[in-house]
Structure formats: structure tokens, C-alpha cells
Amino acid sequence: MQTNFSKTQLSDPNIADANDILRSCVHCGFCNATCPTYDLVSDELDGPRGRIYLIKDMLEQDRLASKTDVHHIDRCLSCLSCMTTCPSGVNYKHLLDHGRRHIEETYSRKFIDQTFRTFLGHVLPNSKLFKYLKFTAIMARPFARILPERLRKPILLVSNRRQKGKVVTPMIYKADGARKYRVILLTGCVQDILEPSINQATIRILNRHGCEVLVHPEEECCGSVNQNLGQQNRAISLIKANVARWSEIDKAARLDGIIVNASGCGSILKDYGFLLRNDQQISKEAGKGSKLACDITEFFKRIGLNETLVPGNLRVAYQSPCSMQHGQKVDRQPIGLLSACGFKVVEPKDRHLCCGSAGTYNILQSEIAEKLKERKIEALSELSPDIVASGNIGCIMQLSQAGGREMQHPIVHTVELLDWATGGPKPKLLDGVTLRVS
């Protein structure tokens, strides 16, 4: 694609990067074929190619974002299905981040919209505040029906799965037997409050495989919520704090990995090196942090899993989160591990399409998110599984959310099944569920 940035514009390293990305696009439009919003809306501007043109125009003309830019760019899920499809390797993600930042800096949203986005950007990345939000959502749930859509959605999402159990205590969890590895576990701001069983299963399985696990008392959010909202300054300050802390720990005692079990967080962690590339003070450490970051299933593919088969050849429908399959290119690892443990893994049609969760998307763009959710539930249900497994808390919440079509099968995190199959307890959610033995 031809671009026309001036020399002055190109002296800004961020514009220079955007220019490189734009020039790699040959505007073939192949990406539109796998874009969920283009598929639903059939508008060129609701596909990746159209959004690329909108961002190009905003940056090239150095103009304020318009209502049209914001409308179509806000409707992008950041699912990155387009990046998997693109034959020219266009880094749509980095261009989109730039476009969202530009919108945040130059567009005045309606007061109520801006306030709501600011609220989300403060509460979701803060587990202490999020705990109160969950409590409030549970209290407000009986009245959800009469509340406006904007409030009803988050209340239903947050209050639906009321798992009992304590959040994971920050401490060092010692390896069972001799220590072979030392890792940090990122517990996730929202995940640990909503579904503590996921982190508990992760720590158990890591300890059983000779890993010492550190859960840091001052863990910060990974920055993805703010990054997706275009609130880059806030995202960068969280990212820098994480990088500095991890670097210190790694220097004191070499780390074998920074383990992530929420793929939305994993996707941004692997991008820390890029996001801090122009910060001379910390860019090297950020790159190292990105290299150490790995999804729990990637880690077990590397170190090996002591599988002890689960009884019954259970049929597991695997829902591959976008941030995993497109964002991190971690796709076959979870399936391979589940299969090795004796689960019969099946996959839904259109597996590349997003379930509509996408960070705060299901709250801010609920109409499209709901349609995508219904499609995903239908595709998963067609498989008649005993269990549905996913590697991202966002997808788990989205698919089990009350209101609209609901998933009839229990949905758990992949690591809970792997933990069960290697000597851990059966996931609580499967208690009382009749599992078909096929």
C-alpha cells in the first residue's frame, strides 16, 4: 500500500512503524473472509482492510478521529483472526493499537461513554476493586432485567459463576520433591476473583511436576484491558512495573518461565518487548520478559506431562481462544496435551471465529458480542460434548453467561482437566454432572 507520510512525521518512531505496517499491506482483502465483524455486518469498514484505511487516513492526515473512524474501530474485536489469514504478514495488531491510542487522544466521546470506559479501565485491572464489583453485581442480579443494557451486561457476566473458594495467596509454592524449575504465575486480576479454581489447579499441577511457583504479592495487571481501551499511558505504566519486578526476581534467581493461564494476558505479555522497544532504560528487560512468558500448555509441552489417563474417554469440545490461537499462535498444544491424557478432543466448526468476549467488548459492543456468542454455543453444542474446555477466563465467562442462549454443557479451563488427569481433584463444576462414557 502506498503511503504519503512527510519526513517530519516519519521522524516519530511510532509513525515510522505504522508506515512499515501499512506498506506491507497489498489490500488483497483476504483478511475480510475470516473477520467476524465483516462476516456479520458485511460492511467494508467493519473488516480489517477497511479499518486499515481508516487508521492510515487518520495518521497520514494527522487529523482528529471522526465519528465514523471511532464507530468502526470500536467494533473491532482485536481477535486477530485477520493476522492469521493475511498472506503478507501485516501486523494489524500494532496498527490497531496505534489507531486506538490516536482515538483516545483526539476524540471526545459522549460524557457517559467516556466515564464508563474510564470506570472499566480502573476497576477491571484492580483485583481489590473488582472484588467489590463482583459483590455488587451479585446483589444487583435480581434487578438486572430492569436495568439499562450497559449495566445489565456486566452484572450478568460477573455474577453468573459464583465459585466458592479463596483466591490464591501470594507466596512461594514449593515443588513436590526436588525442584526442577522456578516460575512466576500471573494469577490475573479478574480470573482469580471469578474462578479461583483455575489458579489452584495451575499451582497444583506445576508443583507436582517439580516447579516452584511464585505468586507475587504486588502483582500488577498485565495491561491488556487498558491497552484495548486505547488507554496506553496507564497500560505502559503497569507493563513497566511488571517488567522491573520480574527482572529483579530473574536476576536474583533465574526464572524458567512466567506462566500465564489467561490467554488475553499472555498475548500482551509476549508483546512487552515491542511495546517498550523505544524505552532505552527497560527495553532489554521487556524483551526478556516476553521471551519468558508462556501459556501453561506451552510450558507443559516443553517440560512434558506425567499423564495418568482419566477414566471414561470423555468427549471434550475445545474452544480455542482468539488470544491463544491468533494472538500467541498457541493452538495445537492444548489439544495435544488433552488427547495425551485420554480425553477425546473435538473442535467446533468455524473455530477461528471469536466467541464475542474479547476483553471489554462484550460489555461495550454487546449486540455483536451476543450474536457471536450464540454462534459459538451452537457450534460447540453440535458436537454433543461431555465437557467444554477453554484457555481463557473471558471466553469461559462469555459462554456461560446468563441471558440469551446459554451453554448446556459444563465449561472449564483446560488446566483444570490436565490437573485432574495427572492426579489432581476432579473439577468441582463437574460434580453432579453425568458424564457420558463413550
Ligand code: SF4
Ligand atoms: S490480507 Fe493482509 S495484505 Fe491483504 S488486505 Fe488484509 S491485511 Fe492487507
Ligand code: SF4
Ligand atoms: S481483529 Fe478480528 S474483528 Fe478486528 S479486523 Fe481483525 S479479524 Fe476483524
